[in-house]
Amino acid sequence: xxxxxxxxxxxxxxxxxxxxxxxxxxxxxxxxxxxxxxxxxxxxxxxxxxxxxxxxxxxxxxxxxxxxxxxxxxxxxxxxxxxxxxxxxxxxxxxxxxxxxxxxxxxxxxxxxxxxxxxxxxxxxxxxxxxxxxxxxxxxxxxxxxxxxxxxxxxxxxxxxxxxxxxxxxxxxxxxxxxxxxxxxxxxxxxxxxxxxxxxxxxxxxxxxxxxxxxxxxxxxxxxxxxxxxxxxxxxxxxxxxxxxxxxxxxxxxxxxxxxxxxxxxxxxxxxxxxxxxxxxxxxxxxxxxxxxxxxxxxxxxxxxxxxxxxxxxxxxxxxxxxxxxxxxxxxxxxxxxxxxxxxxxxxxxxx
Amino acid sequence: xxxxxxxxxxxxxxxxxxxxxxxxxxxxxxxxxxxxxxxxxxxxxxxxxxxxxxxxxxxxxxxxxxxxxxxxxxxxxxxxxxxxxxxxxxxxxxxxxxxxxxxxxxxxxxxxxxxxxxxxxxxxxxxxxxxxxxxxxxxxxxxxxxxxxxxxxxxxxxxxxxxxxxxxxxxxxxxxxxxxxxxxxxxxxxxxxxxxxxxxxxxxxxxxxxxxxxxxxxxxxxxxxxxxxxxxxxxxxxxxxxxxxxxxxxxxxxxxxxxxxxxxxxxxxxxxxxxxxxxxxxxxxxxxxxxxxxxxxxxxxxxxxxxxxxxx
Numbered sequence: 104x105x106x107x108x109x110x111x112x113x114x115x116x117x118x119x120x121x122x123x124x125x126x127x128x129x130x131x132x133x134x135x136x137x138x139x140x141x142x143x144x145x146x147x148x149x150x151x152x153x154x155x156x157x158x159x160x161x162x163x164x165x166x167x168x169x170x171x172x173x174x175x176x177x178x179x180x181x182x183x184x185x186x187x188x189x190x191x192x193x194x195x196x197x198x199x200x201x202x203x204x205x206x207x208x209x210x211x212x213x214x215x216x217x218x219x220x221x222x223x224x225x226x227x228x229x230x231x232x233x234x235x236x237x238x239x240x241x242x243x244x245x246x247x248x249x250x251x252x253x254x255x256x257x258x259x260x261x262x263x264x265x266x267x268x269x270x271x272x273x274x275x276x277x278x279x280x281x282x283x284x285x286x287x288x289x290x291x292x293x294x295x296x297x298x299x300x301x302x303x304x305x306x307x308x309x310x311x312x313x314x315x316x317x318x319x320x321x322x323x324x325x326x327x328x329x330x331x332x333x334x335x336x337x338x339x340x341x342x343x344x345x346x347x348x349x350x351x352x353x354x355x356x357x358x359x360x361x362x363x364x365x366x367x368x369x370x371x372x373x374x375x376x377x378x379x380x381x382x383x384x385x386x387x388x389x390x391x392x393x394x395x396x397x398x399x400x401x402x403x404x405x406x407x408x409x410x411x412x413x414x415x416x417x418x419x420x421x422x423x424x425x426x427x428x429x430x431x432x433x434x435x436x437x438x439x440x441x442x443x444x445x446x447x448x449x450x451x452x453x454x455x
Numbered sequence: 456x457x458x459x460x461x462x463x464x465x466x467x468x469x470x471x472x473x474x475x476x477x478x479x480x481x482x483x484x485x486x487x488x489x490x491x492x493x494x495x496x497x498x499x500x501x502x503x504x505x506x507x508x509x510x511x512x513x514x515x516x517x518x519x520x521x522x523x524x525x526x527x528x529x530x531x532x533x534x535x536x537x538x539x540x541x542x543x544x545x546x547x548x549x550x551x552x553x554x555x556x557x558x559x560x561x562x563x564x565x566x567x568x569x570x571x572x573x574x575x576x577x578x579x580x581x582x583x584x585x586x587x588x589x590x591x592x593x594x595x596x597x598x599x600x601x602x603x604x605x606x607x608x609x610x611x612x613x614x615x616x617x618x619x620x621x622x623x624x625x626x627x628x629x630x631x632x633x634x635x636x637x638x639x640x641x642x643x644x645x646x647x648x649x650x651x652x653x654x655x656x657x658x659x660x661x662x663x664x665x666x667x668x669x670x671x672x673x674x675x676x677x678x679x680x681x682x683x684x685x686x687x688x689x690x691x692x693x694x695x696x697x698x699x700x701x702x703x704x705x706x707x708x709x710x711x712x713x714x715x716x717x718x719x720x721x722x723x724x725x726x727x728x729x730x731x732x733x734x735x736x737x738x739x740x741x742x743x744x745x746x747x748x749x750x751x752x753x754x755x756x757x758x759x760x761x762x763x764x765x766x767x
Contacts, residue, residue, distance in 0.1 A: 133570055181550060232743070237750040241497075241550070242698050245691050246739040246746075253736035260732060378554055415569040420562020427555035432545035 111385060118429035119383075119397075126401070126422045130414055140412035147407035148400055154407075156289020158399045163360065164189070165395035166298040167353025168377025170305055171346045173386040177309060178342045179322035184244030185350045186374025187251035188225050190367065192218035192351035193358040194255045197273050197365025198263045200280035200358075207279040211359050214280060215297070218355025219348040225251065226347015230340055252370055259365065273365040282360040292360035298392065301349060305388040308345075318342055350377075379423055382430050398423070462723050466602035471722070473603070476715025477611045478503065478677065478686070481669030482693030483711045484621050485662040487704060490697060491625060492658035493638035497553035498538055499666050500690025501560030506531040506670030508564045511583040511681040512571065520584035524671050531667020532660050534560070539659040543652050557690075565683050578674075578681040586610055586675045608676035610668060617665060622704040634658050666690075692718075695742035699749050710745065717741045 127141065134140040148154050171185045196214040205213060229243040256271075265274040282292040309315040317338050320328045329335050353373070358365055376398065383394035402419050409416035462468050482499040489496035509530030514523025538556050541547040547555075565575050572580045588608050595605035625631035633654050636644040641651040669689070674681040692714050700707025717738040724734045 183554075232747060236747045237754050238743070238746040239698055239750075242695050242746060243743055246695060246742045249688060249691075249739040250736045250743070253732045253739075257730050257732035261730065375554060375558065378551065382551065415566050415575065417562040417566040417569070417575075420558055421566065424555040424559035424562070427551055427558065428541050428545075428547055431547045431551040432541060434544065434546040 114432075115383065115385070115430055118426055118432075121429055122422045122425040123401075125425050126418065129418050129421060130408075133418075134412060134414045136412060140408050140414050143408040143411045144401075144404040144414075147411070148403035152288050154403065156286060156291050158396060158403050159286075159291045159295060160289070160361065161399035161402060162392065162395040163292075163294045163298050164353050164357045164371075164373045165376055165380050165398055166302065166392050167349050167356065168373045169380030169384060169391040169395055170301055170377075170388055171350045171353070172377045172381035173384065173388055173391060174305065174309070174318070174342055174346045174349070176381050176386040177322050178318045178338070179325065180240070180339060180342055182229055182240045182244035182343075183374065183378075184226065184229060184247050185346075185377050186370050186372070187244075187248035188222045188347055188350040189354035189357075189373055190370055191225060191251045191255055191354070192222045193354035193367065194259060194263075194365055195221050196355035197276065197358045197362070198258075200276035201263075201265075201274040201364065203280075204277060205279060210277065210279040211282050211293075214359060215352055215355040219352040222351015222354065223344040223348035226343045226350065227340060230343035234336055234339070248370065248374070256368070263365075265364065270366070271368055275364045276359065276362075280359060281363070282356065290361070294356035294360040297352065297356055301352065302388045302391055305345075305349070309388065314338070314341060350374075376423075379427055382427060458727060466599050468719060468723060469603040470606070472712070472715050472719045473607060473611060474677070475718045475722075476712050477608070477614050478669040478672050478689050479693050479696060479714050479718075480614045480618065480708055480711040481672065482666050482690050483696040483700065483707050484617060484704065485664075485666035485669070486694055486697040487700070487702065487707050488621065488625075488634070488658050488665065489655075489662045490702065491638045492634045492655050493641060494542070494549055494655055494659065495553075496535075496538070496659065496662055497550060497694060498534070498556035498690075499669075499693050500686055500688070501553075501557035502531050502534050502663055502666040503670035503673065503686045503690050504564050504684065505534055505560040506667035507674035507685060508567060508578070508681050509667075510671040511578050511581060511674045512567075514584040514675065515578075515581040518582070518584065520586045520675060523584055523675060524586065524668075527671035527675075528664055528667045531663040531665075531670060533663070535659045535663025535666075536656070538663075539656050543655055561684065564681075568681065568683070576683055581680065583680055584675065585679050586671070608672065610672040610676050613668060614672075617668070618704060618708045621665075625704060630657075669693075692738060692742065695746060699742070699745045701749060701753070713741065713745065714738050 126144070130140050130144065131137045148158055168185045168189065175181055196218040199214050199217060200210075203210070203214075225247070229240045229247060232238050232243050233240045259273065260271055263273045265272055282294050284290065284292055285295065309319060317328065317333045318341070320331075320333065321335060321338050321342075325335065328338070357371075357373075380391060380394045380398060383397065384390035401422060402416075405416040405419035408414050408418075482503060485499055485502070486496055506527040510523045510527030512523075513526025514520050517523065534556060538549075538552050541555075542549045542552050568578060569575050572578060574580060586609050588606055589612060591605040595601040625635060633644065633649050634657075636649060637651045637654045644654075645651055670686065673685050673689075678685065693711065696710040696714050697707050699710040699713075721734045721737045724737075
C-alpha cells in the first residue's frame with residue numbers, strides 16, 4: 104500500500120514536471136525575450152504580498168469545484184455539471200444580497216446557505232433523471248449547464264437587472280452581504296476560511312462516517328456495495344447532493360467575496376477546472392487546497408507574463424491539458440513500478 | 456401565430472436547418488464511430504475547434520481552400536491520435552482525456568491565433584479562403600425542394616455522403632465488422648485475431664477526420680474566418696445526438712437534424728421578440744427530453760425482453 108502511494112506521488116510529481124517543462128519550452132519558442140517572460144511566469148506571482156493574495160483569492164473557487172469532483176471521483180460517479188450550479192447559486196446569492204436586509208455576519212451566512220441548497224437541488228436533477236429513466240448523467244449534466252445559463256441570464260436580464268446600469272448586472276449588494284476581507288493589503292476574503300472548513304468537513308465525512316465509507320465503497324466496487332446490502336441509489340443521491348451543495352457554496356462565496364454586484368455574463372469556467380484540481384489532489388479533500396493553490400499560482404504567473412511580456416496567458420491551458428493527460432495515465436511509470444516490485448519479491452525470495 | 460407558420464413554410468428556413476445541421480452531423484458521426492469501437496470520445500468540441508483554426512491558417516498560407524481543408528483534416532487526425540495514444544497506450548481515462556483535448560483546443564487555438572495575428576478574437580486579418588457552394592443542376596430548378604437542397608456549401612453534401620459511407624462501412628465491410636466486434640466484446644474479437652488496439656486507433660483517427668470536416672465547415676463555410684470558441688457547444692450537442700441515435704448511423708443523423716431544426720428555430724424565433732436567452736436553451740432542453748424518451752424506450756424494450764424470457 105505504502106509503495107502504491109509513493110508511486111502515485113512520484114507519478115503526480117513527474118506529470119507536473121513534464122507539464123512545466125512543456126510550459127518552459129512553449130515560452131522559449133514563442134517569446135522574443137524568453138528569460139524575462141519565464142521570470143514573470145515563475146517569480147511574478149510571488150514577488151509581493153498582494154500578488155500572493157491574488158493566488159489565494161483565485162484558489163478559493165477552485166477549492167470548491169475541486170471538492171465537487173473529488174466526491175464524484177471517490178464514488179466513481181462523473182458528471183460535468185459544476186459549471187451551471189456554480190453560476191446559478193452565484194446569481195441567487197447575488198440577487199438576494201442586493202435585495203434582502205439582515206444583520207452583518209448572519210447575512211452572508213444565510214445567502215451562502217441558500218446558494219448551497221440550490222446547488223444541492225440542481226445537482227440532484229441529473230442523478231434523478233438517470234435513476235428514473237436511465238439517461239446518461241454526463242450528457243444531461245452538460246446540457247444542464249447551457250440550460251441553467253440561459254435561464255439565469257433571462258432572470259438576470261428581465262427580473263433582477265439594475266435598470267439604472269448600462270451593463271447587465273444586479274443592483275449593488277448590501278454592505279452586510281459581502282464577505283469580509285481577512286488579510287490586509289490583499290483581496291483575500293472570508294471565503295478562504297469557508298473553503299478550508301469545507302475541505303475539513305468533506306475529509307471527515309469521507310473517512311470517518313458510515314456514509315463516507317459507503318460512498319467510497321460504491322466507488323471502488325459497485326457490485327460489492329450492492330451485494331453487501333447498501334442502498335446504492337441513496338448513496339448516489341447523497342453524493343450528488345453534497346457535491347452540488349459544494350459547487351453552490353462555491354458560486355455564492357465567489358460572488359459575495361469578489362464582487363459588489365452580480366456581473367457574470369458567461370459561464371466562469373470553474374467547472375472543468377475542478378476536475379483538474381481533483382485529479383491533482385487524487386480526490387483527497389485534504390490535498391485539494393494545495394492543488395488549487397498550485398493551479399492558481401501558474402495561472403497568475405501566466406497572467407503576469409501575458410501583461411508584461413509577449414506570451415499570451417492561454418499558454419496555461421496547454422499546461423493544464425498536459426497535466427490532466429499525464430496524471431490520469433495509469434501506465435505512466437508502470438514499468439518502473441513493476442520492476443521495483445519484482446526486484447523486491449526476488450530479494451524476499453533470496454532471503455527466505 | 457401566423458408568422459410562425461409562414462416561417463415553417465418558407466424554404467429558406469429549411470435551407471438554414473440543413474446549414475446548421477452540417478457541423479452537428481459531422482461531429483455526431485465522429486462520436487458514433489468511436490462509440491462503435493467501445494470508446495466514449497467527448498473530444499469533438501475541441502477537435503472541431505482546432506481543425507477550424509488549422510483550416511483557416513493553412514488556407515491563408517497556401518491560398519487554397521482545398522489545401523486548407525486538408526490541413527484541417529490533418530489537425531483533427533493528429534489531435535485524435537494524441538488522445539488515442541494516451542488512452543490506449545498510457546491508459547488515461549478516456550473521458551478525462553477528452554476533457555484535456557477540449558481544454559487544449561480551447562486555449563491552444565487562442566494561443567496560436569494570437570501568435571500569428573496578434574489578435575485573440577478572430578482571424579479576419581488572415582486572408583483565408585472559403586470552400587465553394589454548389590448549385591446542383593436540375594434539382595435547383597425544382598420549386599421549393601431546389602431552394603432547400605441546392606446551393607449549400609460543398610461540405611454539406613460531403614456530410615450527406617459521409618453519413619452513407621459510414622453507414623455502409625459499418626454495415627458491410629470487414630473493417631466495420633471488426634469495429635463493431637471490438638466495441639461489443641473486445642476479448643472475443645481478440646480471440647479471433649482482431650487487434651482491438653489497432654481497430655480503436657483506427658476508429659479514433661477516422662473520428663478525428665470526420666470531426667475535422669465539421670470544424671472546417673465552421674471557419675471556411677458557415678463563417679468566412681475563425682473566431683475564438685466558434686464551435687460554441689456543437690460538439691456537445693453532437694454527443695447528445697449520438698446518444699439519442701444509439702449507435703444507428705441513420706438514427707444519429709436524424710437526431711442531428713432534430714437539433715439542427717431546434718437551432719434554426721432558436722435563430723428564427725428571436726425575430727418574434729421572444730426572449731433570446733430562453734429561445735437559446737431550446738436545443739439543450741430538446742436534447743434532455745430526447746435522451747429521456749430514448750432511455751425510457753430502451754428500458755421498456757429490455758423489460759419486455761426480460762419478461763418474454765422468463766417463461767422459458
